[in-house]
Amino acid sequence: xxxxxxxxxxxxxxxxxxxxxxxxxxxxxxxxxxxxxxxxxxxxxxxxxxxxxxxxxxxxxxxxxxxxxxxxxxxxxxxxxxxxxxxxxxxxxxxxxxxxxxxxxxxxxxxxxxxxxxxxxxxxxxxxxxxxxxxxxxxxxxxxxxxxxxxxxxxxxxxxxxxxxxxxxxxxxxxxxxxxxxxxxxxxxxxxxxxxxxxxxxxxxxxxxxxxxxxxxxxxxxxxxxxxxxxxxxxxxxxxxxxxxxxxxxxxxxxxxxxxxxxxxxxxxxxxxxxxxxxxxxxxxxxxxxxxxxxxxxxxxxxxxxxxxxxxxxxxxxxxxxxxxxxxxxxxxxxxxxxxxxxxxxxxxxxxxxxxxxxxxxxxxxxxxxxxxxxxxxxxxxxxxxxxxxxxxxxxxxxxxxxxxxxxxxxxxxxxxxxxxxxxxxxxxxxxxxxxxxxxxxxxxxxxxxxxxxxxxxxxxxxxxxxxxxxxxxxxxx
Amino acid sequence: xxxxxxxxxxxxxxxxxxxxxxxxxxxxxxxxxxxxxxxxxxxxxxxxxxxxxxxxxxxxxxxxxxxxxxxxxxxxxxxxxxxxxxxxxxxxxxxxxxxxxxxxxxxxxxxxxxxxxxxxxxxxxxxxxxxxxxxxxxxxxxxxxxxxxxxxxxxxxxxxxxxxxxxxxxxxxxxxxxxxxxxxxxxxxxxxxxxxxxxxxxxxxxxxxxxxxxxxxxxxxxxxxxxxxxxxxxxxxxxxxxxxxxxxxxxxxxxxxxxxxxxxxxxxxxxxxxxxxxxxxxxxxxxxxxxxxxxxxxxxxxxxxxxxxxxxxxxxxxxxxxxxxxxxxxxxxxxxxxxxxxxxxxxxxxxxxxxxxxxxxxxxxxxxxxxxxxxxxxxxxxxxxxxxxxxxxxxxxxxxxxxxxxxxxxxxxxxxxxxxxxxxxxxxxxxxxxxxxxxxxxxxxxxxxxxxxxxxxxxxxxxxxxxxxxxxxxxxxxxxxxxxxxx
Numbered sequence: 001x002x003x004x005x006x007x008x009x010x011x012x013x014x015x016x017x018x019x020x021x022x023x024x025x026x027x028x029x030x031x032x033x034x035x036x037x038x039x040x041x042x043x044x045x046x047x048x049x050x051x052x053x054x055x056x057x058x059x060x061x062x063x064x065x066x067x068x069x070x071x072x073x074x075x076x077x078x079x080x081x082x083x084x085x086x087x088x089x090x091x092x093x094x095x096x097x098x099x100x101x102x103x104x105x106x107x108x109x110x111x112x113x114x115x116x117x118x119x120x121x122x123x124x125x126x127x128x129x130x131x132x133x134x135x136x137x138x139x140x141x142x143x144x145x146x147x148x149x150x151x152x153x154x155x156x157x158x159x160x161x162x163x164x165x166x167x168x169x170x171x172x173x174x175x176x177x178x179x180x181x182x183x184x185x186x187x188x189x190x191x192x193x194x195x196x197x198x199x200x201x202x203x204x205x206x207x208x209x210x211x212x213x214x215x216x217x218x219x220x221x222x223x224x225x226x227x228x229x230x231x232x233x234x235x236x237x238x239x240x241x242x243x244x245x246x247x248x249x250x251x252x253x254x255x256x257x258x259x260x261x262x263x264x265x266x267x268x269x270x271x272x273x274x275x276x277x278x279x280x281x282x283x284x285x286x287x288x289x290x291x292x293x294x295x296x297x298x299x300x301x302x303x304x305x306x307x308x309x310x311x312x313x314x315x316x317x318x319x320x321x322x323x324x325x326x327x328x329x330x331x332x333x334x335x336x337x338x339x340x341x342x343x344x345x346x347x348x349x350x351x352x353x354x355x356x357x358x359x360x361x362x363x364x365x366x367x368x369x370x371x372x373x374x375x376x377x378x379x380x381x382x383x384x385x386x387x388x389x390x391x392x393x394x395x396x397x398x399x400x401x402x403x404x405x406x407x408x409x410x411x412x413x414x415x416x417x418x419x420x421x422x423x424x425x426x427x428x429x430x431x432x433x434x435x436x437x438x439x440x441x442x443x444x445x446x447x448x449x450x451x452x453x454x455x456x457x458x459x460x461x462x463x464x465x466x467x468x469x470x471x472x473x474x475x476x477x478x
Numbered sequence: 479x480x481x482x483x484x485x486x487x488x489x490x491x492x493x494x495x496x497x498x499x500x501x502x503x504x505x506x507x508x509x510x511x512x513x514x515x516x517x518x519x520x521x522x523x524x525x526x527x528x529x530x531x532x533x534x535x536x537x538x539x540x541x542x543x544x545x546x547x548x549x550x551x552x553x554x555x556x557x558x559x560x561x562x563x564x565x566x567x568x569x570x571x572x573x574x575x576x577x578x579x580x581x582x583x584x585x586x587x588x589x590x591x592x593x594x595x596x597x598x599x600x601x602x603x604x605x606x607x608x609x610x611x612x613x614x615x616x617x618x619x620x621x622x623x624x625x626x627x628x629x630x631x632x633x634x635x636x637x638x639x640x641x642x643x644x645x646x647x648x649x650x651x652x653x654x655x656x657x658x659x660x661x662x663x664x665x666x667x668x669x670x671x672x673x674x675x676x677x678x679x680x681x682x683x684x685x686x687x688x689x690x691x692x693x694x695x696x697x698x699x700x701x702x703x704x705x706x707x708x709x710x711x712x713x714x715x716x717x718x719x720x721x722x723x724x725x726x727x728x729x730x731x732x733x734x735x736x737x738x739x740x741x742x743x744x745x746x747x748x749x750x751x752x753x754x755x756x757x758x759x760x761x762x763x764x765x766x767x768x769x770x771x772x773x774x775x776x777x778x779x780x781x782x783x784x785x786x787x788x789x790x791x792x793x794x795x796x797x798x799x800x801x802x803x804x805x806x807x808x809x810x811x812x813x814x815x816x817x818x819x820x821x822x823x824x825x826x827x828x829x830x831x832x833x834x835x836x837x838x839x840x841x842x843x844x845x846x847x848x849x850x851x852x853x854x855x856x857x858x859x860x861x862x863x864x865x866x867x868x869x870x871x872x873x874x875x876x877x878x879x880x881x882x883x884x885x886x887x888x889x890x891x892x893x894x895x896x897x898x899x900x901x902x903x904x905x906x907x908x909x910x911x912x913x914x915x916x917x918x919x920x921x922x923x924x925x926x927x928x929x930x931x932x933x934x935x936x937x938x939x940x941x942x943x944x945x946x947x948x949x950x951x952x953x954x955x956x957x958x959x960x961x962x963x964x965x
Contacts, residue, residue, distance in 0.1 A: 039577070039578055042803055043798040043803070044558070044576075044577070044578070044804070045558060045564065045566065045571060045574065045576070045679040045680075045798070045799075046557075046558045046576075046580055046675075046676065046677040046678055046679045046680065047676070047677070048675060048676055048711060048712050048713065049713065050710065050711060050712075050713050051713065078794050080793075080794050080797060080841070082797065082800060082818055084800075084802045084814065087798060087802075087803060088797060088798045089794070089796075089797020089798050089800060090794050090797055139814075141802065141803075268842055268843045270793075270794070270838065270841035270842060270843075270846075271841075271846075272790060272794070272841055272846070272850060275682075275683035275684035275714075275791055276680075276683050276713060276714065277713050278713055278714065
């Protein structure tokens with residue numbers, strides 16, 4: 001039997017506010033345990049939550065970016081359960097009325113675009129951390145993370161493969177960073193996914209029973225976990241067993257998923273509106289103010305690049321992989337013609353990306369500034385540098401040897417465009433290579449290329465190739 | 479037994495006829511003398527109180543005294559006070575020393591008031607008789623065999639017996655007004671959102687409101703002035719223009735329209751209470767007020783609605799007491815679940831457990847719509863009844879409590895009977911309105927009767943004016959208990 005895979009993702013994006021969602025404590029990562037937990041975070045008797053407007057603004061920004069409806073009125077609810085790292089005994093979240101309803105995200109898998117529908121996105125607070133390994137026979141509690149603002153983004157079960165799920169997660173990851181609502185740091189847990197996975201016979205319209213894989217904090221784990229889970233579920237079904245709704249954990253060491261709890265152990269969270277918080281109202285004015293501050297979205301930026309500089313969709317896609325990269329391109333191509341823009345794109349997607357990858361740096365850490373890159377492109381365009389020389393200059397810039405012009409001067413790398421000088425060199429070559437000249441004249445086009453090669457060698461690559469061509473042709477035509 | 483009002487103490491301090499240290503010492507002596515028989519206080523700390531009084535005197539010497547500087551008061555033990563044991567009347571918090579001040583405590587400290595101690599209360603404010611306290615019952619100073627009412631029973635008894643000139647209380651379903659009525663003092667629950675709840679240990683967040691307890695309406699106004707104000711730490715705190723609650727006290731009452739809801743004359747209302755209330759209303763007519771018949775058709779639903787919503791919120795509010803970070807933790811347990819169960823089983827008393835169970839039940843899957851959602855809808859109807867009534871009148875009056883103080887143990891075995899003692903006060907909390915109780919007479923056994931005055935939203939100044947005017951022509955509020963107090 002052929003099986004169809006159905007996947008929906010729930011993603012927790014940590015919002016990039018300086019302080020927590022309901023208290024003034026810092027959200028910075030890495031402090032000593034419990035040093036960033038204030039009276040509200042540790043839920044002392046009598047403390048009350050106060051909503052961080054920065055978290056709301058980020059949620060609105062996300063809603064606008066995915067074309068969802070930003071609710072004029074949403075409600076914080078209490079999700080009640082006992083756990084030592086949940087200080088109040090309830091988590092403040094949004095349940096019936098979330099701040100963002102609907103929206104969608106376009107992903108690309110291979111050459112294919114696909115639109116994934118979003119169900120909702122809601123604001124909530126994170127819990128603390130239970131430290132089971134650090135203490136013998138005991139569990140430590142670190143409440144630094146308690147109260148960190150999260151946006152939980154829920155997709156419809158629109159994905160049909162692990163590859164689509166990963167593409168969705170990557171696109172979402174890039175978007176939340178692009179609109180500056182989340183730093184996307186997956187190692188620190190700022191962006192993590194739960195995957196709801198089910199399978200069904202191909203052609204069926206009924207959803208199979210799903211199992212939810214919790215807390216996947218890398219794209220690789222997401223891929224591996226879904227792959228394993230899909231094979232496991234198919235195996236169960238093909239062996240005549242049925243799937244029980246369950247929550248599972250992925251173990252990266254074994255590459256397997258294992259059961260955490262079944263539906264039977266599911267909590268009754270006894271959701272009800274939090275009486276300590278007023279309903280969250282977003283006025284049309286506030287919405288308009290956030291909209292006015294929105295950057296162009298990746299798809300919009302892509303189109304601008306294609307329209308303005310005639311870039312290929314592929315290059316434009318590369319340049320809009322992150323907002324920082326797009327901004328780097330903007331700085332490099334500032335006020336440029338289509339030709340310059342194209343060259344900038346080539347250099348960024350080519351040599352610069354390669355160097356960054358090799359050094360394990362991102363664009364904000366580039367050793368070649370956008371202005372320096374533009375300086376290089378300008379020298380290529382005015383034919384001071386051949387492409388080959390330009391690469392040498394780029395490498396020198398990467399090593400911190402200065403701007404293009406400084407390096408050209410220091411290394412004497414100027415391209416020879418002086419036709420008198422070139423004619424002299426060409427005459428010498430023609431005199432020294434009678435056989436090649438003879439071959440060319442007898443119709444062997446290859447001999448012409450060999451002669452060009454000789455000229456370039458003699459000038460150590462600094463000759464302007466176009467000019468060499470022209471002069472050679474005219475001399476041989478005589 | 480005699481007492482002094484906040485107003486007279488303030489005058490003496492201003493004139494320099496006595497110091498805050500002297501006054502404070504005087505009250506500490508009375509506490510020392512009488513608390514054993516009354517059990518009003520859970521914590522006193524004379525050294526700390528006297529140090530605060532000395533600071534107040536220095537402040538006065540510098541010419542920086544405000545109207546309340548140097549006046550001692552007692553705080554209900556529901557308010558977190560820095561470095562004070564803050565128990566909320568529970569074993570669960572019997573070891574909890576607060577590291578911070580509640581907004582109310584902070585504000586009154588800033589005004590220069592002196593904390594005499596923390597007063598006894600029903601556990602987590604759940605009770606109407608102060609019998610659910612882990613720290614023992616509070617005795618009514620008018621008759622030591624009777625309850626002082628609750629949950630602010632310790633504050634009420636302390637003020638009534640002259641152990642503090644004024645006190646703070648909180649009122650979720652009548653917890654300021656009912657004990658005020660049963661001990662013959664004045665108590666006011668402001669409009670919801672007027673006094674910040676920050677640092678006030680939550681019972682039912684959408685109903686809880688702090689307020690002053692005192693001998694006179696004028697004292698209530700003075701204390702309320704220092705308690706109100708917007709607080710960014712409480713999202714339900716309201717930003718309002720400044721009001722001086724003493725500002726309207728002396729206005730004549732001519733033309734005042736008093737609404738009398740017929741529902742307030744329900745079965746179970748003691749005849750002597752009814753008579754005392756009727757007499758007070760007759761006095762108001764002599765002062766120029768007119769009587770308007772109004773109706774609160776859904777009042778009968780207020781007790782059942784309250785006993786769905788308040789426990790629902792409480793069950794969640796009290797989840798934080800899990801033995802993990804502070805408070806009571808069982809000495810022995812086998813695993814996490816066992817620690818939770820034992821710590822909570824040991825830390826909470828029977829009434830608190832009952833309400834947690836009710837609240838957990840009404841919020842549970844499958845029951846939520848039938849109980850919680852329906853109760854919320856009825857809550858709106860109850861509030862609308864008041865809005866309709868206030869279209870016809872300026873204040874609503876009636877009894878605060880259907881009976882005078884009942885005997886210790888009389889109702890504690892029957893929770894339903896106990897819940898009905900709040901029948902006249904609960905609707906006010908559900909509607910978020912201000913309400914107060916002032917003394918208006920005594921029954922045949924010499925027990926005080928309370929008159930309830932309910933105002934429209936933010937109409938506290940008018941209510942205080944109405945109360946003050948009665949106190950200009952009556953002396954119920956000046957009576958002090960003598961017979962019941964052993965000394």
